[in-house]
Amino acid sequence: MIWDWAFAFEILPVLARAAIVSIEATLIGFALAASLGLVLAVVRIAVPWTGWTISVLVELIRSTPLLIQIFFLYFVFPKFGVVLDAFTAGVLAIGIHYAAYCSEVYRAGFDNIHRGQWEASIALNLSSWTTFRDIIIPQAIPPIVPALGNYLVALFKETPLLSAIAVLELMQTAKIIGSETFRYTEPTTLVGLFFLAMSLVSAALIRSLERLLNRRTMR
Amino acid sequence: MTEQPMVRFDNVSKRYGALTVLDGLNLEIAHGEKVSIIGPSGSGKTTVLRMLMTLETINDGVIWVEGQPLTHMERNGKLVPADLAHIRKIRAKIGMVFQSFNLFPHMTAMQNCIEAPITVLGMKRADAEARAADLLDMVGLSEKKDHYPSQLSGGQQQRVAIARACAMRPKIMLFDEVTSALDPELVGEVLEVIRKLGREHDLTMLMVTHQMGFAKEFSDRVCFFHAGKICEQGPPNELFGAPKNERTRQFLHAVLEAG
Amino acid sequence: MGIRTLVTLLVVALGVIAVLATQEAYSLFMPGLLQGAVLTVEIAVLGSLLAIVMGVLAALARMYGPAPLRWLATVYVEIFRGTSALVQLFWLFFVLPQFGVTLNAFLVAVLALGLNVGAYGSEVVRGAIQSVARGQWEASTALNMSRPQMLRRIILPQAFVAMIPPWGNLLIELLKSTALVSLITLSDLAFKAQQMNQNTFKTIPIFTLVLLMYLAMSLVLTIGMRLLERRASLGLARGRAA
Numbered sequence: 001m002i003w004d005w006a007f008a009f010e011i012l013p014v015l016a017r018a019a020i021v022s023i024e025a026t027l028i029g030f031a032l033a034a035s036l037g038l039v040l041a042v043v044r045i046a047v048p049w050t051g052w053t054i055s056v057l058v059e060l061i062r063s064t065p066l067l068i069q070i071f072f073l074y075f076v077f078p079k080f081g082v083v084l085d086a087f088t089a090g091v092l093a094i095g096i097h098y099a100a101y102c103s104e105v106y107r108a109g110f111d112n113i114h115r116g117q118w119e120a121s122i123a124l125n126l127s128s129w130t131t132f133r134d135i136i137i138p139q140a141i142p143p144i145v146p147a148l149g150n151y152l153v154a155l156f157k158e159t160p161l162l163s164a165i166a167v168l169e170l171m172q173t174a175k176i177i178g179s180e181t182f183r184y185t186e187p188t189t190l191v192g193l194f195f196l197a198m199s200l201v202s203a204a205l206i207r208s209l210e211r212l213l214n215r216r217t218m219r
Numbered sequence: 220m221t222e223q224p225m226v227r228f229d230n231v232s233k234r235y236g237a238l239t240v241l242d243g244l245n246l247e248i249a250h251g252e253k254v255s256i257i258g259p260s261g262s263g264k265t266t267v268l269r270m271l272m273t274l275e276t277i278n279d280g281v282i283w284v285e286g287q288p289l290t291h292m293e294r295n296g297k298l299v300p301a302d303l304a305h306i307r308k309i310r311a312k313i314g315m316v317f318q319s320f321n322l323f324p325h326m327t328a329m330q331n332c333i334e335a336p337i338t339v340l341g342m343k344r345a346d347a348e349a350r351a352a353d354l355l356d357m358v359g360l361s362e363k364k365d366h367y368p369s370q371l372s373g374g375q376q377q378r379v380a381i382a383r384a385c386a387m388r389p390k391i392m393l394f395d396e397v398t399s400a401l402d403p404e405l406v407g408e409v410l411e412v413i414r415k416l417g418r419e420h421d422l423t424m425l426m427v428t429h430q431m432g433f434a435k436e437f438s439d440r441v442c443f444f445h446a447g448k449i450c451e452q453g454p455p456n457e458l459f460g461a462p463k464n465e466r467t468r469q470f471l472h473a474v475l476e477a478g
Numbered sequence: 479m480g481i482r483t484l485v486t487l488l489v490v491a492l493g494v495i496a497v498l499a500t501q502e503a504y505s506l507f508m509p510g511l512l513q514g515a516v517l518t519v520e521i522a523v524l525g526s527l528l529a530i531v532m533g534v535l536a537a538l539a540r541m542y543g544p545a546p547l548r549w550l551a552t553v554y555v556e557i558f559r560g561t562s563a564l565v566q567l568f569w570l571f572f573v574l575p576q577f578g579v580t581l582n583a584f585l586v587a588v589l590a591l592g593l594n595v596g597a598y599g600s601e602v603v604r605g606a607i608q609s610v611a612r613g614q615w616e617a618s619t620a621l622n623m624s625r626p627q628m629l630r631r632i633i634l635p636q637a638f639v640a641m642i643p644p645w646g647n648l649l650i651e652l653l654k655s656t657a658l659v660s661l662i663t664l665s666d667l668a669f670k671a672q673q674m675n676q677n678t679f680k681t682i683p684i685f686t687l688v689l690l691m692y693l694a695m696s697l698v699l700t701i702g703m704r705l706l707e708r709r710a711s712l713g714l715a716r717g718r719a720a
């Protein structure tokens with residue numbers, strides 16, 4: 001028999017627990033990516049001479065595979081006496097990888113703010129920090145929320161890479177079930193369906209978010 | 220046999236959702252006739268041309284070209300909506316020049332003029348080039364034939380667009396405000412080409428224009444559109460000289476006022 | 479980043495690799511890693527070709543195909559975009575044989591990566607086609623061209639220019655995703671790295687070399703796409719400055 005429903009239901013609770021690990025990794029990884037990305041983008045504006053260094057750094061991170069970066073962090077930290085568990089090392093790598101992408105999104109958001117906004121703030125004698133916090137960020141962030149949302153979904157779909165360092169997320173759990181029972185069909189397909197469902201739902205959410213934002217800016 | 224009109228709109232309506240843009244339009248255009256369409260913005264002038272070019276579908280009525288239905292075809296003695304093959308057969312008689320030129324930006328003036336003759340009419344390259352060279356000469360752009368659209372002024376681009384449309388040897392040419400996107404000093408050269416086309420080629424022409432002087436001097440008949448209907452039509456000296464309809468008078472007054 | 483900077487970066491990356499290759503601590507790993515890199519390039523090239531073909535076909539099918547084809551293409555795109563690349567790789571490798579189709583790992587790698595990126599690519603192709611001005615369609619209609627003639631001669635050549643940068647990004651993603659094939663037993667660069675790391679624990683030299691190699695490959699791809707973009711836009715923008 002190609003598909004065994006009883007077996008599929010039997011492994012569902014195990015996979016559900018693993019899904020929670022995947023989602024945790026996603027949320028922590030993205031929180032890291034979003035905040036580190038923002039820091040990179042802001043530093044770039046605040047301290048102009050860092051621009052080139054940050055560009056090269058971002059290019060380096062984006063040009064090399066996430067899987068290698070995960071391995072690197074996981075195996076390299078112990079060399080310096082810092083032992084990270086697989087989950088921490090993996091999420092850190094994912095967060096840093098996506099921070100590089102997010103920083104470019106923020107940058108585009110800041111670039112879209114009209115120069116007049118900065119000039120008006122200077123004319124009002126606002127400090128640069130106040131300008132940033134009260135004038136620039138509130139205008140720059142809403143339009144880029146959908147782009148950030150897309151990276152959140154992309155990041156989520158890369159969490160199976162954590163299975164390479166044996167984090168017990170969805171893919172790793174499915175693999176273990178497969179190797180113990182010699183049935184790969186149900187666990188792998190269920191994992192695929194889970195990702196598909198989450199992706200379709202998030203795509204719909206992002207679309208309605210986009211509509212909402214469009215309507216707001218149209219006014 | 221009495222000669223068929225070149226074009227006949229038979230009770231044609233066009234709606235966008237709840238908005239009726241054209242309401243039961245009836246219009247006949249004779250072989251070789253030059254007809255200008257004037258009227259306020261939004262009155263449906265462009266829509267008339269676009270329906271005839273089959274860029275828009277129609278909701279009611281039938282459009283005929285030389286006695287054959289364009290929007291429909293006969294099947295078992297009844298008119299049914301035309302399929303693409305039928306539309307393409309009849310549409311071959313019609314050419315159009317657009318307000319925004321719509322030249323192909325990745326092709327030179329010459330390539331713009333030979334593309335459709337080769338791909339659609341199946342002409343040999345050499346023949347298509349000879350025809351295109353004649354037409355580019357007619358519009359006064361022989362020496363610009365290897366230029367890309369981005370290297371030409373608006374007036375030159377529009378003249379290439381006219382040559383390109385002529386290269387398909389249409390019997391009917393449609394012009395939709397072809398000088399509206401041009402700087403004022405470039406309008407004359409395009410109008411001159413249209414005059415020449417009218418003199419030298421056996422063409423039926425239907426043009427939407429805001430150039431009242433040109434409409435008066437060039438056309439055999441002027442139609443004034445208002446709110447999706449022909450409000451008044453007639454020979455140019457009558458319509459411009461002694462408009463019967465109050466709306467026409469108001470419109471002409473406003474246009475002349477604006478200069 | 480400008481093309482000059484990218485070339486500089488590439489030269490630096492290759493230079494560092496060359497210098498490290500002369501160091502005793504590093505030279506040990508070079509032959510094995512290079513072997514892996516060859517497999518990585520093979521999979522990336524074949525995967526890219528498949529991705530481009532699938533991207534164009536799926537986009538055209540979704541936009542202009544008859545209903546069943548449109549439906550099929552939509553399902554393809556949604557499934558391959560909606561699930562994770564690694565899940566697809568595992569599914570083709572472990573599950574497909576249960577349905578009686580056993581492909582070797584290399585073929586699975588090319589298929590999974592090509593189909594995955596092709597699904598994203600179809601959106602790029604679709605967007606680029608839709609970005610061509612409506613007037614271009616209308617002018618082609620007025621010249622009585624058929625749908626295929628319009629697409630081939632007028633629309634796609636213009637859409638092509640708009641497609642190059644996003645395709646460049648997608649192919650970089652594909653190149654990076656080739657590292658995943660190490661998880662289905664293929665001895666690509668990532669596999670060699672991990673294998674050597676387990677055997678020698680010389681983590682820093684090995685991963686430094688590997689990261690530099692991936693960087694160099696990515697840069698070659700990025701620079702190539704930039705040059706292609708420059709050439710392609712030449713036809714469209716000729717004399718725009720004049």
Ligand SMILES: Nc1ncnc2c1ncn2[C@@H]1O[C@H](COP(=O)(O)OP(=O)(O)O)[C@@H](O)[C@H]1O
Nearest residue numbers: 235238240258259260261262263264265266267
């Ligand atoms: N694609 C469309 N969808 C909805 N309304 C349209 C569309 N095209 C034209 N219209 C409407 O149809 C009316 C007539 O348009 P048009 O023929 O372009 O007028 P004109 O050329 O006389 O200025 C206008 O009110 C316009 O807003």
Ligand SMILES: [Mg+2]
Nearest residue numbers: 264265266396
């Ligand atoms: Mg109009």
